[in-house]
Amino acid sequence: MALRGNLRDFTVTQLLNLINLANKTGTLLVEGPNEVARIAFRDGKLAYAQLGQEDNRLAAILHRANRLTTGQLRVIQMRASSLSDKELGLSLINANYLTQEDVLNALHAYFTDIIRRLFAWVEGTFHFENEMLPPEDRITVRLDLENLIIEGARQLREFEQLQDEIPSLDMALRFTERPGANLQKMNLSVEEWRVVSYISPRNTIQQIAAACKMNDMEIRRIIYGLLQAGLVEVVRIENVPAAVEKARAAAMPAQNKEEQKSLVNRLISRIRSI
Amino acid sequence: MQTVKMVVTGPFSAGKTEFIRSVSEIDVVSTERKITGDSERTVKQATTVAMDFGRITVDEDLVLYLFGTPGQKRFDFMWEILSEGMLGFIVMVDSTRPETFREARSILETFRAYAPTPYVVAANKQDASEAWELEDMRHALRLDSKVKLLPCVATDKNTVKNVLLELLYSILAEMETSEK
Structure with missing residues (x-):
C-alpha cells in the first residue's frame, strides 16, 4: 500500500521521523517544483541521497569537501571515469591519499546537506518505494536520523503548525521506550537539555515552560523537536x-x-x- | 432506562457519519448541510454541522447512543459539549488522506484533554488501494504501541462492530486495572 502524499500536509521532518521510527528500507522520492530528490534509507538510517542532476559521484563529492583539488578531479574524470565509486574510493585509500574516514565524512556531509536543503521545500509531492536502494557500485552510509530530525524541527517556525502539533500544554511528557534511542548521542542545545531535565509524567508542559522561563512558542518548538525525534511522547498528567x-x-x-x-x-x- | 454514549470523532470527511449509519438501528439523525467552501466541496457535497446521532438498544433497560462530531474545525465548540459523560471515543482517520493526519492527532489530543476515557483509532477506507499501511499511520499519527489502531471500512458493518468491540474491551480492561 502507498506511502505517498503532499509536502504541504506532511513535512520532510515528519517523513524522516516516520522512516526512522518504522525502520524503513527503501527510497523516498520527493518531487519539488524544480527538481527531484532521491533519498535512500536502510533500516531507518540514511544511506544515500541524490538531488536533481547534481553530480553525486564520489570524485565530485570529495572535490566539494576539499579533499580533491579541481585539477585532481579533472584527472580522475578523464582517466578514471570507468571506475565505480567503490573502486575509486578503494584506490584512493590504498594509495594512502585518503583514509576510509575521510571518504565517509565527505559522504556524510554531502548527504546531510541534501537533507538540509530539502527542509526548505514546502511544495511538492513524495512517495516511498519500499526496498528500492541505490546501485550496488555506489558507497552507502549508515547515518542516524535523530539529529537531522531535531535540526529540521528547529527550522519549523510557524506557530499555527506548532499549536496544531501540541494543542494543549496541560499534558505531560515521558521518555519513549525505544531501545535504539540514545540521548547521549544527540546534539541537543542547552535549552533542549534544560527541558529534557524536567521531563516527567508528573510535570505538565506548562510547568516545564515556567521552570525553564520559556514562552509557549519556545517550549512548543523544543518539544516538537523531541517528539519528532521519537525521544518523548505526550501523556496525561500522572495521578489521574x-x-x-x-x-x-x-x-x-x-x-x-x-x-x-x-x-x-x-x-x-x-x-x-x- | 439507562443510557450510555460513545463519541465518534475525526477530521472532516473521515467517515464518521457512515460509521454510525452502519450499526445504528435508527436512521442516523444527521444534521448535514451543503458545503459552501470550494476546497471542502471537492471532498464531499455535504457535511455534519452539529452532530450525528445513532442508537443501539441493548435491552429494555439499556441504550447506547453514538454521537458523531462535526469534522470542520469551525464547529469545534461542539466537541466539549459532546464529550461530556462519554464512555469512550473513536477517532476516525481517512487512511487515504495523509493531509488530515495532523488534524486527527490534534483532535485526539483535544479529546484526551476533555476526558481521560478509553479510546481507539479507526483507520477508515483500508479497502482503498491508496490507503496507508497501519504501521505507517501509527508512526505518522504518533500513536503509542498500546493505542489500538484498527482497520476499518465505515460502510462495512463487521469492521465497524470490531472497532466498537475493541473500544468496549479497552473500557473493561481499564476497569479491571483500576480495581487492582
Whole structure:
C-alpha cells in the first residue's frame, strides 16, 4: 500500500521521523517544483541521497569537501571515469591519499546537506518505494536520523503548525521506550537539555515552560523537536486515576463497579449480535 | 432506562457519519448541510454541522447512543459539549488522506484533554488501494504501541462492530486495572 502524499500536509521532518521510527528500507522520492530528490534509507538510517542532476559521484563529492583539488578531479574524470565509486574510493585509500574516514565524512556531509536543503521545500509531492536502494557500485552510509530530525524541527517556525502539533500544554511528557534511542548521542542545545531535565509524567508542559522561563512558542518548538525525534511522547498528567474514575462515573448510569462491568459486558454482547 | 454514549470523532470527511449509519438501528439523525467552501466541496457535497446521532438498544433497560462530531474545525465548540459523560471515543482517520493526519492527532489530543476515557483509532477506507499501511499511520499519527489502531471500512458493518468491540474491551480492561 502507498506511502505517498503532499509536502504541504506532511513535512520532510515528519517523513524522516516516520522512516526512522518504522525502520524503513527503501527510497523516498520527493518531487519539488524544480527538481527531484532521491533519498535512500536502510533500516531507518540514511544511506544515500541524490538531488536533481547534481553530480553525486564520489570524485565530485570529495572535490566539494576539499579533499580533491579541481585539477585532481579533472584527472580522475578523464582517466578514471570507468571506475565505480567503490573502486575509486578503494584506490584512493590504498594509495594512502585518503583514509576510509575521510571518504565517509565527505559522504556524510554531502548527504546531510541534501537533507538540509530539502527542509526548505514546502511544495511538492513524495512517495516511498519500499526496498528500492541505490546501485550496488555506489558507497552507502549508515547515518542516524535523530539529529537531522531535531535540526529540521528547529527550522519549523510557524506557530499555527506548532499549536496544531501540541494543542494543549496541560499534558505531560515521558521518555519513549525505544531501545535504539540514545540521548547521549544527540546534539541537543542547552535549552533542549534544560527541558529534557524536567521531563516527567508528573510535570505538565506548562510547568516545564515556567521552570525553564520559556514562552509557549519556545517550549512548543523544543518539544516538537523531541517528539519528532521519537525521544518523548505526550501523556496525561500522572495521578489521574481519580479523574478517570470521575469521568467513568459521569459516563456510567451504574455506580457500583460490578454493575458497571456487567453493563459493559451487556454492550459487548449486543454489539456482537448486530 | 439507562443510557450510555460513545463519541465518534475525526477530521472532516473521515467517515464518521457512515460509521454510525452502519450499526445504528435508527436512521442516523444527521444534521448535514451543503458545503459552501470550494476546497471542502471537492471532498464531499455535504457535511455534519452539529452532530450525528445513532442508537443501539441493548435491552429494555439499556441504550447506547453514538454521537458523531462535526469534522470542520469551525464547529469545534461542539466537541466539549459532546464529550461530556462519554464512555469512550473513536477517532476516525481517512487512511487515504495523509493531509488530515495532523488534524486527527490534534483532535485526539483535544479529546484526551476533555476526558481521560478509553479510546481507539479507526483507520477508515483500508479497502482503498491508496490507503496507508497501519504501521505507517501509527508512526505518522504518533500513536503509542498500546493505542489500538484498527482497520476499518465505515460502510462495512463487521469492521465497524470490531472497532466498537475493541473500544468496549479497552473500557473493561481499564476497569479491571483500576480495581487492582
